[in-house]
Amino acid sequence: MNITLENILIIGSLLLGISVLAGKTSFRLGVPTLVLFVFVGMLAGSEGIGKINFNEPEIARFVGIVALNFILFSGGLETRWEVIKPVFWHGLTLSTAGVFITAAAVGVFVWAITDFSIYEGLLLGAIVSSTDAAAVFSILRSRQLGLKKNIRSLLELESGSNDPMAYFLTVAVMGIILSEHSSVIDIVPLFIRQVVIGVATGFLFGKVGKEIINHIELDYVGLYPVLVMALMFFTYSITDFLGGNGFLAIYLQAVYLGNQYLIHKKTILQVFDGFAWLMQIVLFLTLGLLVFPSQIVPVLGIGLLISAFLMLIARPLSVFLCLMPYRLKLRTMTFVSWVGLRGAVPIVFATFPLLAGLDKAQMIFNIVFFISLTSVLLQGTFLGWVAKLLHVSVPEKAKQRTPPDIELSDTIKTELTEIVIGDTSKAAGKRILDLGFPRAALIALIKRKGRFVTPNGSTVIEPDDILVILAENAESLRQVHEVLGSSEPAGEG
Secondary structure: OEOOOOOHHHHHHHHHHHHHHHHHHHHHHOOOHHHHHHHHHHHHEOOOOOOEEOOOHHHHHHHHHHHHHHHHHHHHHOOOHHHHHHHHHHHHHHHHHHHHHHHHHHHHHHHHHOOOOHHHHHHHHHHOOOOOHHHHHHHHHHHOOOEOOOHHHHHHHHHHHOHHHHHHHHHHHHHHHHOOOOOHHHHHHHHHHHHHHHHHHHHHHHHHHHHHHHHOOOOOOOHHHHHHHHHHHHHHHHHHHOOOOHHHHHHHHHHHHHOOOOOOHHHHHHHHHHHHHHHHHHHHHHHHHHOOHHHHHHHHHHHHHHHHHHHHHHHHHHHHHHHHHHOOOHHHHHHHHHOOOOOHHHHHHHHHHHHHOOOOHHHHHHHHHHHHHHHHHHHHHOHHHHHHHOOOEOOHHHOOOOHHHHHOOOOOOOEEEEEEOOOOOOOOOOEHHHOOOOOOEEEEEEEEOOEEEOOOOOOEOOOOOEEEEEEOOHHHHHHHHHHHOOOOEEEEO
């Protein structure tokens, strides 16, 4: 079966529906959800029961880049500086030096046991060098695993920030292979340019984005997430055009925005969380469709060797070398070593050699696919068991809720709206203390003449003020309108 414009919606909807149901089943069985998404794609593929003919690495690469934009951006939005601050340097070391050590170790190992050249081995090592944000975010959050101290923050920081380094190494080694006159020294200026431009544009567009979001005053709340998406894609595209690392830029942009006050922030977070899950499903389905299972069989042996070396030697080596200066406990470093999941990102990077036409590109893709599958299946499945074995998990009742969990909770304040105070409003000229506000509602913020005012009981309400109201339910919100003498909200979130 060929995918056409006429049948793409029916095929897509069926695959998405089956994936969601498979995900529910996988959670009960203890198998990582992402593995089921891949298997659904493989079953629907040309060698599966669906017989969908999909051999388009360029489309898969495009889907991968778009999906990674959403996944990294969503992860960055939910990253709180006060949470990651204690482990910031730990995570930075792992996402830079750790990626390099892993790539070098795997590259030398592949060169030693195969007929790959040293640069072809290093290319494979670079492709599988980073932990996968999609896999780590998905498994940690779906399992609701409680971890001691700052381990979870460290893992999510590392997985969210190490893709740029792996991307750079992949592109750099490919450049050396494709160009006879390139050398390792030539990649140093490239690395510096990518990092500097990526960091600069990330923070610049983060600050610009904050001002745009808070002052544009859109008429519909649903347009704010759309605006943020536009800012995300614009940041990635401009950064890439300037020669910087687009993935690094959007992650830093999202981290900056996630730690600032944003109007309708709850809505933005909810929408991006949903899109991140959608992109994960689409990405793994696409990669499952792209692979030919019959081509995986010949590389099972070498794939198992490389996968075992990566999980048991290369990953622990990089973690211990990077984290020993910080004097972490042995069991903590061992657990971090185990949570080195490879998922969709390495498979997406593996499409780059295919598009470049390298000699061993198909073999590299098949090996990387097998490594990623075994990594998610083995490391993801036994993640909770290893956490308990190493005594780094905490009882369910002792788990602390993360700021996003609290922010997105629908049980605390379920109604969010903005109310404009007109000249005839009963509240105009009165103190908040004198308004007689219902107990189940509060004024979270006041927007006044282009600036924000943090209210307290003595704050006087002025005409043209925009009140950001939080209420427990619709009835409480109705009482607020009665108190204020208003009927029309400025917008709801």
